[in-house]
Amino acid sequence: PKHYNITLLPGDGIGPEVVSVAKNVLSLVGSRHGIEFGFQEMPVGGAALDLVGVPLPDETLSVAKQSDAILLGAIGGYKWDKNEKHLKPETGLLQLRAGLGVFANLRPATVLPQLVDSSTLKKEVAEGVDLMVVRELTGGIYFGQPRGFSTTEKGEEIGFNTEVYATYEIDRIARVAFETARKRCGKLCSVDKANVLEASMLWRKRVTLMASDYPDVELTHMYVDNAAMQLIRDPKQFDTIVTNNIFGDILSDEASMLTGSIGMLPSACLGESGPGLFEPIHGSAPDIAGQLGLFCLFYLILQDKANPLATVLSVAMLLRYGLQEEYAAITIESAVLDTLNNGFRTGDIFSSGKKLVGCKEIGEEVMKSV
Amino acid sequence: PKHYNITLLPGDGIGPEVVSVAKNVLSLVGSRHGIEFGFQEMPVGGAALDLVGVPLPDETLSVAKQSDAILLGAIGGYKWDKNEKHLKPETGLLQLRAGLGVFANLRPATVLPQLVDSSTLKKEVAEGVDLMVVRELTGGIYFGQPRGFSTTEKGEEIGFNTEVYATYEIDRIARVAFETARKRCGKLCSVDKANVLEASMLWRKRVTLMASDYPDVELTHMYVDNAAMQLIRDPKQFDTIVTNNIFGDILSDEASMLTGSIGMLPSACLGESGPGLFEPIHGSAPDIAGQLGLFCLFYLILQDKANPLATVLSVAMLLRYGLQEEYAAITIESAVLDTLNNGFRTGDIFSSGKKLVGCKEIGEEVMKSV
Ligand SMILES: CC(C)[C@H](C(=O)O)[C@@H](O)C(=O)O
Ligand SMILES: CC(C)[C@H](C(=O)O)[C@@H](O)C(=O)O
Numbered sequence: 001p002k003h004y005n006i007t008l009l010p011g012d013g014i015g016p017e018v019v020s021v022a023k024n025v026l027s028l029v030g031s032r033h034g035i036e037f038g039f040q041e042m043p044v045g046g047a048a049l050d051l052v053g054v055p056l057p058d059e060t061l062s063v064a065k066q067s068d069a070i071l072l073g074a075i076g077g078y079k080w081d082k083n084e085k086h087l088k089p090e091t092g093l094l095q096l097r098a099g100l101g102v103f104a105n106l107r108p109a110t111v112l113p114q115l116v117d118s119s120t121l122k123k124e125v126a127e128g129v130d131l132m133v134v135r136e137l138t139g140g141i142y143f144g145q146p147r148g149f150s151t152t153e154k155g156e157e158i159g160f161n162t163e164v165y166a167t168y169e170i171d172r173i174a175r176v177a178f179e180t181a182r183k184r185c186g187k188l189c190s191v192d193k194a195n196v197l198e199a200s201m202l203w204r205k206r207v208t209l210m211a212s213d214y215p216d217v218e219l220t221h222m223y224v225d226n227a228a229m230q231l232i233r234d235p236k237q238f239d240t241i242v243t244n245n246i247f248g249d250i251l252s253d254e255a256s257m258l259t260g261s262i263g264m265l266p267s268a269c270l271g272e273s274g275p276g277l278f279e280p281i282h283g284s285a286p287d288i289a290g291q292l293g294l295f296c297l298f299y300l301i302l303q304d305k306a307n308p309l310a311t312v313l314s315v316a317m318l319l320r321y322g323l324q325e326e327y328a329a330i331t332i333e334s335a336v337l338d339t340l341n342n343g344f345r346t347g348d349i350f351s352s353g354k355k356l357v358g359c360k361e362i363g364e365e366v367m368k369s370v
Numbered sequence: 371p372k373h374y375n376i377t378l379l380p381g382d383g384i385g386p387e388v389v390s391v392a393k394n395v396l397s398l399v400g401s402r403h404g405i406e407f408g409f410q411e412m413p414v415g416g417a418a419l420d421l422v423g424v425p426l427p428d429e430t431l432s433v434a435k436q437s438d439a440i441l442l443g444a445i446g447g448y449k450w451d452k453n454e455k456h457l458k459p460e461t462g463l464l465q466l467r468a469g470l471g472v473f474a475n476l477r478p479a480t481v482l483p484q485l486v487d488s489s490t491l492k493k494e495v496a497e498g499v500d501l502m503v504v505r506e507l508t509g510g511i512y513f514g515q516p517r518g519f520s521t522t523e524k525g526e527e528i529g530f531n532t533e534v535y536a537t538y539e540i541d542r543i544a545r546v547a548f549e550t551a552r553k554r555c556g557k558l559c560s561v562d563k564a565n566v567l568e569a570s571m572l573w574r575k576r577v578t579l580m581a582s583d584y585p586d587v588e589l590t591h592m593y594v595d596n597a598a599m600q601l602i603r604d605p606k607q608f609d610t611i612v613t614n615n616i617f618g619d620i621l622s623d624e625a626s627m628l629t630g631s632i633g634m635l636p637s638a639c640l641g642e643s644g645p646g647l648f649e650p651i652h653g654s655a656p657d658i659a660g661q662l663g664l665f666c667l668f669y670l671i672l673q674d675k676a677n678p679l680a681t682v683l684s685v686a687m688l689l690r691y692g693l694q695e696e697y698a699a700i701t702i703e704s705a706v707l708d709t710l711n712n713g714f715r716t717g718d719i720f721s722s723g724k725k726l727v728g729c730k731e732i733g734e735e736v737m738k739s740v
Contacts, residue, residue, distance in 0.1 A: 085571070088565060090565045090566070094566070120491055120492055120495040120602055120603060120604075121490055121491060121492065121602075122490055122491065122492055125490040141511075141533060141567065142566055144530070147567075147568050148568050149568055149572065152536060156536040156537050156538055157536065157537045157572065158534055158535065158536045158537075158572070159534070159535055159567075159568040159569040159570070159571055159572030159573070160514070160532055160533060160534040160535075160568060160569055161532070161533045161534075161567045161568055161569050162530055162531070162532055162533075163511060163530060163531045163532075163533060164528055164529070164530035164531075165528065165529055165530075166522060166526040166527065166528045167526050167527045167528075168526055193616070193619075195458060195460045196460070196464070196511075196512055197511065197517075197529075197531045198517050198518055198519055198529040198530060198531055199529040199530055199531050200529070201455075201529055202519065202527065202528070202529030203529070224619070224620055225619045225620050225622075225623040226623065228598070228620045228621070228623050228624040228627070229623045229624060229626070229627035229632075230627075231624075232490055232491075232602065232624065232627045232628060233490060233627055233630075234490075246563070247620075249563075249594070249595045250594055250595050250598045250617075250620055251598070252595075253595040253596065253598050253599045254598040254599060254601075254602065254624065256599070257598070257599035257600075257602045257603055258602060260603075262599075
């Protein structure tokens with residue numbers, strides 16, 4: 001049988017729990033499709049800080065690089081919040097992205113018919129939302145040099161960062177976005193702030209140039225402030241959105257909250273070559289946990305209440321985008337839908353009349369449907 | 371009687387129309403409160419480009435600076451969209467902000483009970499939303515140096531901008547925000563990206579330091595991606611939000627769209643001393659016009675269909691924040707509410723059972739209620 005090596009990076013908080021469920025689902029689906037998986041678990045984030053004192057140990061990165069795909073759980077927690085920058089769990093995540101060269105972050109925001117009521121949007125606005133944010137992930141203001149602190153002539157302290165994009169960085173993410181749009185509904189909206197920022201002007205110019213290679217894709221441009229509005233006014237106008245690292249951080253989170261069920265949303269981070277990194281979106285936003293009330297993920301661990309479905313769906317993305325195993329991906333996605341159709345819900349997506357189950361149990365239900 | 375000089379900058383598109391209505395309302399309210407207004411109209415934006423070839427003529431800026439307050443209509447339009455950067459209408463707006471030193475942008479997002487159905491959010495989520503975004507307006511990546519285009523050693527073109535804040539810039543906007551929160555519900559949420567950006571780390575440090583001067587204000591911090599989510603999940607959790615220029619651009623537009631009635635929202639731009647700049651928020655977002663369908667403001671001119679109420683409410687902010695004429699401000703706000711209670715609506719906020727009227731007519735209804 002085919003064999004793939006998967007690096008598991010459970011990380012912090014609910015990470016280990018949801019990754020364990022997703023791993024079981026992956027193994028089972030593999031056995032149905034004649035695929036064998038080898039798993040290697042490595043520390044990252046707060047877990048790595050506690051173990052070896054850095055958020056991304058060299059060995060974790062090198063094991064990850066040599067594998068066929070990487071599954072990440074969650075990173076961060078209050079415990080490490082006051083750490084200095086180079087000792088923050090988040091820094092480990094940024095180092096991982098840079099180290100793997102995964103410049104393209106695909107973040108779908110889909111409102112499932114079964115969960116349309118979870119959205120805070122009116123039903124007629126939320127229903128049918130199905131968009132994909134393609135976020136540039138290894139450039140822009142997240143990594144731009146120079147950055148740091150300094151003192152002005154007048155003795156004022158300043159903090160500064162550089163938003164910078166080179167043509168090759170824009171071109172490669174634009175290509176991923178056009179290809180993505182082509183496979184979806186053929187509509188690509190590039191989001192920038194070209195009326196103010198030079199980095200955005202270059203972005204718009206390069207994306208526009210590339211459009212001639214994709215006559216079948218309809219390209220539009222939108223300013224980021226307007227995009228933040230349009231996502232709320234009429235999210236269905238969007239098919240594929242492409243944008244820079246920081247705008248993508250903001251807009252993809254906004255888009256995911258439109259669905260009302262961020263416990264269900266997966267993501268993929270892809271590079272030119274080498275393994276992709278796959279993670280539930282709740283996992284990459286540690287600060288959510290403390291704010292979300294019912295969604296209060298980190299506190300759900302002891303009670304086995306976390307929703308593992310975003311991680312399970314991340315495994316589907318891993319199969320599709322990381323290993324080109326489309327059939328196995330579809331098997332997982334159908335199993336998740338079946339589980340929802342059978343009425344099973346974790347607390348974050350519960351509504352009356354449904355069956356409230358824990359993390360492990362909903363995982364088992366998915367396996368029954370595989 | 372008291373006398374104030376007001377600079378009117380009608381600008382482009384629907385600007386002249388809505389400013390004319392607001393001017394009439396201001397004059398009338400003044401006469402009721404023993405206040406006399408002198409008005410001087412000056413060109414800005416596309417109108418100034420057509421007239422004298424620059425988006426902010428020196429004379430416009432100097433007249434504005436010498437007046438007691440400035441009312442701006444709308445800036446920009448398709449006609450000038452392909453202009454070079456220094457000849458864009460938007461550049462005139464940025465020059466005006468910098469020239470006036472108006473570093474604090476107050477942007478309320480209020481869901482009026484009469485218009486709660488305009489929101490795309492569920493009624494129970496939208497109802498009672500009443501928040502204020504305090505956006506830093508003359509610093510950060512909008513104005514930071516260095517900026518521009520360049521070529522790397524490898525011959526790659528790059529576009530770059532600098533996000534930079536000095537302590538004094540953070541301190542003065544933080545002070546405005548704490549004062550604003552104190553007059554509202556005493557809750558201030560500072561939004562940044564301090565887990566990644568040095569400019570944000572300094573921001574968070576300085577805002578935190580200032581909190582000791584305001585023991586009566588409850589200060590929290592939130593990452594910008596989370597804030598973009600929380601605004602949709604539960605906007606009522608927010609009272610006052612303070613953030614930098616670019617995050618404020620995005621979040622204030624997101625917040626305003628939550629109300630579903632951006633044709634109703636005013637804004638104020640204030641400096642240390644000198645006159646404030648007041649404008650409807652739709653006026654500062656020229657790109658909306660082409661995207662908004664029913665809201666398609668620029669095309670509403672010929673049909674007298676624009677909603678002047680955001681500009682009328684901007685005049686109320688002008689009275690309150692610019693001239694400390696609180697009573698006159700309240701008179702205007704009540705008149706607007708009365709007009710809505712009497713069932714009058716422009717097209718953008720129309721719903722069945724209400725009386726559809728044009729720009730001039732709704733202005734006259736407001737005047738009847740003054
Ligand atoms: C944790 C943080 C550094 C990260 C980011 O900003 O990229 C997160 O918000 C995300 O979106 O994955
Ligand atoms: C027109 C543009 C330069 C402006 C900005 O980005 O500040 C607008 O979007 C606003 O919010 O007033």
